Structure formats: structure tokens, C-alpha cells
Amino acid sequence: MPKRRARTHSSSITSHDIARMTGVSQSTVSRALRGDPHVAAATRERVLQAARELRYVPSDIGRSLSTRLTRRIGMVVTDVANPFYPYLVGPLHDVLDELGYRMVLFAERGEAGALADRLAGQSIDGVVLTTAMLESELARDLHARGLPFVFLNRVAEGVPGDVVTVDNALGASLVGHEVVRRGHTDVAAIFGPLETSTGRDRERGFRVALASAGVQLPEAAVRHGDYHYDTGYEGMLSIMSGTGMRPTAVFCGNDAIAIGALNAARKAGVAVPDEVSIIGFDDIPIADWELIQLTTVHTPASEMAASAGRLLVERIEARPRVLEPRIRIYEPHLVMRRTLADVS
Amino acid sequence: MPKRRARTHSSSITSHDIARMTGVSQSTVSRALRGDPHVAAATRERVLQAARELRYVPSDIGRSLSTRLTRRIGMVVTDVANPFYPYLVGPLHDVLDELGYRMVLFAERGEAGALADRLAGQSIDGVVLTTAMLESELARDLHARGLPFVFLNRVAEGVPGDVVTVDNALGASLVGHEVVRRGHTDVAAIFGPLETSTGRDRERGFRVALASAGVQLPEAAVRHGDYHYDTGYEGMLSIMSGTGMRPTAVFCGNDAIAIGALNAARKAGVAVPDEVSIIGFDDIPIADWELIQLTTVHTPASEMAASAGRLLVERIEARPRVLEPRIRIYEPHLVMRRTLADVS
DNA sequence: TTCTCGCTTGACTACGTATGCAAACCGTGT
DNA sequence: ACACGGTTTGCATACGTAGTCAAGCGAGAA
Numbered sequence A, B: 001m002p003k004r005r006a007r008t009h010s011s012s013i014t015s016h017d018i019a020r021m022t023g024v025s026q027s028t029v030s031r032a033l034r035g036d037p038h039v040a041a042a043t044r045e046r047v048l049q050a051a052r053e054l055r056y057v058p059s060d061i062g063r064s065l066s067t068r069l070t071r072r073i074g075m076v077v078t079d080v081a082n083p084f085y086p087y088l089v090g091p092l093h094d095v096l097d098e099l100g101y102r103m104v105l106f107a108e109r110g111e112a113g114a115l116a117d118r119l120a121g122q123s124i125d126g127v128v129l130t131t132a133m134l135e136s137e138l139a140r141d142l143h144a145r146g147l148p149f150v151f152l153n154r155v156a157e158g159v160p161g162d163v164v165t166v167d168n169a170l171g172a173s174l175v176g177h178e179v180v181r182r183g184h185t186d187v188a189a190i191f192g193p194l195e196t197s198t199g200r201d202r203e204r205g206f207r208v209a210l211a212s213a214g215v216q217l218p219e220a221a222v223r224h225g226d227y228h229y230d231t232g233y234e235g236m237l238s239i240m241s242g243t244g245m246r247p248t249a250v251f252c253g254n255d256a257i258a259i260g261a262l263n264a265a266r267k268a269g270v271a272v273p274d275e276v277s278i279i280g281f282d283d284i285p286i287a288d289w290e291l292i293q294l295t296t297v298h299t300p301a302s303e304m305a306a307s308a309g310r311l312l313v314e315r316i317e318a319r320p321r322v323l324e325p326r327i328r329i330y331e332p333h334l335v336m337r338r339t340l341a342d343v344s
Numbered sequence C: 001t002t003c004t005c006g007c008t009t010g011a012c013t014a015c016g017t018a019t020g021c022a023a024a025c026c027g028t029g030t
Numbered sequence D: 001a002c003a004c005g006g007t008t009t010g011c012a013t014a015c016g017t018a019g020t021c022a023a024g025c026g027a028g029a030a
Helices: A015-022 A026-034 A041-054 A060-067 A086-098 A112-120 A137-145 A168-181 A197-212 A229-242 A255-268 A301-317 B015-022 B026-034 B041-054 B060-067 B086-098 B112-120 B137-145 B168-181 B197-212 B229-242 B255-268 B301-317
Strands: A072-077 A102-107 A126-129 A149-152 A162-166 A187-191 A222-224 A249-252 A277-282 A295-298 A327-330 A333-335 B072-077 B102-107 B126-129 B149-152 B162-166 B187-191 B222-224 B249-252 B277-282 B295-298 B327-330 B333-335
Touching: A015 A026, A015 A041, A026 A041, A060 B060, A072 A086, A072 A112, A072 A301, A086 A102, A086 A301, A086 B102, A102 A112, A102 B086, A112 A137, A126 A137, A126 A301, A137 A149, A149 A301, A162 A168, A162 A301, A168 A197, A168 A249, A168 A277, A168 A295, A168 A333, A187 A197, A187 A229, A222 A229, A229 A249, A229 A255, A249 A255, A255 A277, A301 A327, B015 B026, B015 B041, B026 B041, B072 B086, B072 B112, B072 B301, B086 B102, B086 B301, B102 B112, B112 B137, B126 B137, B126 B301, B137 B149, B149 B301, B162 B168, B162 B301, B168 B197, B168 B249, B168 B277, B168 B295, B168 B333, B187 B197, B187 B229, B222 B229, B229 B249, B229 B255, B249 B255, B255 B277, B301 B327
Parallel strands: A072 A102, A072 A126, A126 A149, A149 A162, A162 A327, A187 A222, A187 A249, A249 A277, A277 A295, B072 B102, B072 B126, B126 B149, B149 B162, B162 B327, B187 B222, B187 B249, B249 B277, B277 B295
Antiparallel strands: A102 B102, A295 A333, B295 B333
């Protein structure tokens, strides 16, 4: 950058300007502004006064370059437009904000290597992964690069890192037991992706619960897909029409799928829960709408997000850079609403 | 920072390392990596090779400090947890991503001055405002600071800036005319905040349309509130019980409010649209769910978001820093679904 | 052979902040 | 009057990249 550039960009005020104005050195300005005790009260006052007058705002970039900290964390999601993710992103944003960190959004599309590179560009202190596949190349890359990260909701295998999640298998088994208790014997399911920890664990928990009660889950009545509305909508239509059987209960991998299924049932003129029960997982606020009233497994999304944020920041700010991986597993519980009924 | 710090932080690879390794100067490395033609092909190859081997990733911070550009833009929303905002944030994120910019989330709570300061911390090239009040101190501050910004969806008054929105008054008048055409004479409304451009324009358009047809909108049947589900839910309950009248149609300031109203009607056992029609504004995907099927005004949210992103980036990268404010107003249209019927 | 021109390359500096170290300053006790 | 100790301040530098300027180099022309 040549010296003559001078004022091409909006001439922002720097600590040097304050120094010049108050007649002290730039170092003293820096110290005064950071509240360093080695500054005379009178000097500090003069500096603060000048800073206020000039509407001085310290440059994050200069600071970052010097401290190697950006006070920014990356949030990796599959798909920013998904209407279900604010329940996680919102609370996370708020904790981070309180802790003085800002959130940068990253969408994980295909090429994980490129994303890891971008995350490693130094402009981020840590990463929250909500989107991890069991075999997460991204997590491995982050680990290799020494960039702090935390898994929120989902987990990857074989990569040590902090984890915040619910006991997915337990939650699903609660559903399984309740379905059986209510007399259902013709059961179907639309699970999430097998490549995710939530997909795998929820499927396992549900299957184990049914098996322990001797109830069959015929493979013709099982669907898999990603955690979207459409998966539930199409899965439900295919279950209702495609298979010879008539399931009286359908367990869905999450609420988005369940709501898709609910809408498909309505579309097909099948009454819920009179003709078929539908159960979700997550307990997003929409599940409680009067028009939905979805029976589902409650997960404390806000607390989980907040917890993940705090773990990550702790790790970032930890004095000795190493820290044992910490695992926080929350307990889910079943919320009975109006989409699960006794079999008639 | 003292010289002896050396390797306290994860020793990241810099362009100097590459220079040392290949035996050229750091400037040459920089040039080679940026594709500067004034570099011999052989040299470029050696540099790229070394960079690949060391898994070199340039430091965003160093680059930002040098170029004064961060390739980061701020997205200001009221409330990150709102499930309706992904429809705007998602597409916006995607365009920005294509253009090589990342998105940093900011929540606007109370103190606008503090937010303006944070945004001005140099670590952002521009700002998208979706949350602006008509009297936006934030917009004024940004303008004063010379930080590029664009209004998306809402607008502030008296601050020159790029604007992307729909013709809100027109959209609302479409609803008004259709309601009248279908024979409704007892009409109510739950509008958004008067302090927002959308709130004001949608209210105005609706009132004008009714008035032109000689239909009254009694003040006892009008509510105002923010653009949330709860506003619609409670507003609807209060309209149904509180006023002596029995409206046959209720216009809502946006889909979130309309869906709240829809759920309140169901809760109160009032049939939609047989006993009361409900109309929204925005046409978010949820409006098309089989269980909702909300009649509403369609706004091209994705295109608007994409357009806003492009305008902002153009402004950031514009050669002469000044640029006339550009205004893009999209045309809305009414989407008939199942919550608006002829009066019986 | 020498000069010139163009292509490559290196040295150097700006960018804004934080901080170790050294120097300056002040007051107190002898 | 001087030495000593503590407080306050300034100097110098690191951080990583981009880009200006000037120098080095080699090839072709005269």
C-alpha cells in the first residue's frame, strides 16, 4: 500500500489521531481505552474525552492482527433458508453476543475442503457445527488445523470435540414405548439420514423400543430422507399409498418431517389422529400451533445452543490451549398433544 | 506484540513461509497467488506448488488491513430467532456467497448508537437493513459514517440509500378490493407497526381500497402490533370477543400475524373461511401448507434479497465512491387459497 | 560490443492496535 | 541534596498482505 493513498477511503479515526489530539503517544491511548491501570486518571480522562468527541471506534482488524483474536465465530448450517434453524441460531447468536462475539454464517455445500479453508482464513476464532455428518471431513480438517469447534445437535465420529446434544435414542424410545402402550401394532417411520448421528440414534432408539415390546416395524413401512418438510410430505404419501399395509402410527425423524407428513395426511383426506397418529421430534414452536398440535419429543434447543456457545468461547479463551472434550447430553421428554391417539 | 511470541498461537503458514521455502520474496509470493501477470510462469508454479504443500491459506485479516476491504457484510435483523426471516436471509446469504462475501448477523436491540459503532468497527464493508423503522437512527448513523447500506423490505425516511421492496400499498389494496368484491362489509384488520414503512403503506393501501368502495373499517376493529405470530393470535381473539361487531374478514399485516389469527380462530372454534376470512401478506412457504392454505399477497422474497445483495456489493465495489440511490420496487400479486371466501 | 527496452523480482512501507521494555518523572526519606 | 522506588509514559516492534518503486537481468538492435 503506497504512502500516498492517505484519504482515499472514508478517513476513519485511529488511535493515532487521538494521540495527536491529546498530545500523548499512541500506546498510551491504547492503554487508556483498554482500561489499563498503568495510566494516570487525568490522562485517561483526556483520552476518553477525545475519543468521544471524535466518535472513535477501534478497528477490529488492527486489533485482530495484533491479538490474533477476531471475536467472531463461524456457524455452519446446511441451508440458511431452512425455517427450522432459527430456533438454534437465534439463541446461539444471543449468547455469543453477550459474550462479545459475532456470528458469521457459512453454508455447507458439497466441497468441505474449501469450507475448511475459508474457515481457517484466520478471520474466525471458532466454529459451531450443527450440520455434521457422522463422517465429517470438515470436522477432521478443523481439528487438524487446531481451530476450536463444538458440535451442536449432531456429532461426528472419531473427531474429538465438545458436544452438545440430547439423548436422541432415549427420546425416540419414549415414542416407541408410548406408541406400543396405546395399542398400535401397525407402525411406520420416516427417519432422518443414516449418515447423521441424530438420524442413526433416533432410528435405533425407536427400533429397540418396538422390538422390546415385540412390535414389528416392517421395512416396507420405513423411509429415509433429509430433515425437510418435503421428506415428510412425500414419505407420508408413499407410505399411505405404496405399501399394502395401513399403519396407525408414523414416527418422524424430526418436526419438519412430521409436519410434512401431517400436511400430506390432510391432503389425502386421512384424519389425524383418528386414522393415523403422527409423532415428531424436537418440539419446535410451530408444533404447538393450534392447527398443528403435534405430539413430539421436546428438546431444549435454546439451552443447548446457549451451552454450545459458552463451551466454544471457553475453549477459545482457555489459557492452556488444550482442553478435554466435554460432552453435554440433555434429557428429552415426550410432549403429548393431539396427533397421537389410542388405536381405535 | 513482542518478538519472542513466535509460536504461541497455532503457527499458521504465512506468505513469508512460502517465500522462504521457494527462495523468492514475499511480494512475489503475493503476486503469484493473486495471479498477477508480472510473474514468470515457472516462478508462479513453484509458489503455487509450495502453497499447496503447506496448505497455505491467506489471512483475511492481513488482507483486510492492507486493502481496507473485508468481504464481509452485516445483516441487521430484529430477532434472529424469528422463523420467518430465513426466507430473506437465506437467499441473501447465497448471493453474497456467490459474490465472495460472507454474512455477519447483528440483532438490533434498543440502543442503535452502539450497533452503529459496532458496525463501523471497520470489520464490515456494508450493511443490509431489514428491520428499519421509519425514523431510523441507525440508518442515519451509517450514512453519516459513509458505510454503504441497502434497505431490504422496509425503508427509513429522509436517509438516502438503495432500496429494495414491494409496492406494499398496492398489495394491500388488492386485498381490499378483493374483500369488497366478495361482498364483505364487516371488515377488521391487524396491522403491523405504524413506525415501519411496510406497516404504514399496507395500512394505507387497505384503507384506501375499502374507502373507494364505501366500506367502513371501524376503529374498534383495528389492531396494531409487531410482525409476530402472537400479535395475530391475541389480536384475533380480542377482535372476536372484544368488539360488538362480528367481522367476516380480517386483513393481517403479514403472514406471521395471519397465521396467528388463523390459529386463534381455530382455538375459538370459529370456522375459516366459513365464518371469517383471513388474509395475510408476504406469501411465505408455510402459507402454502395444506393445513394453512392462507390467502395472501405474494412478494418475491428471494429475488428481493438477491437484488439487495447485488446492489450492496455494486455500491461497495463502485469505483467512484458515490452512487445515486437506486430504488427497486417489485410488484406483488394476490394468491387465492382457502382462507378468503365470499360472504355467506 | 554496447545500449536499450521489457520482463521479473526484491526491498520497503502502509495499514491500526497491543505490548515488552526502557526511560522519564514524581515524591519521599535520609 | 541525593538516592531510591514506584508510577506513568514513550519507543519500537510484531502481526500478514498488497502494492509502489527501483533495480536486476537477459535479449535483441545498432
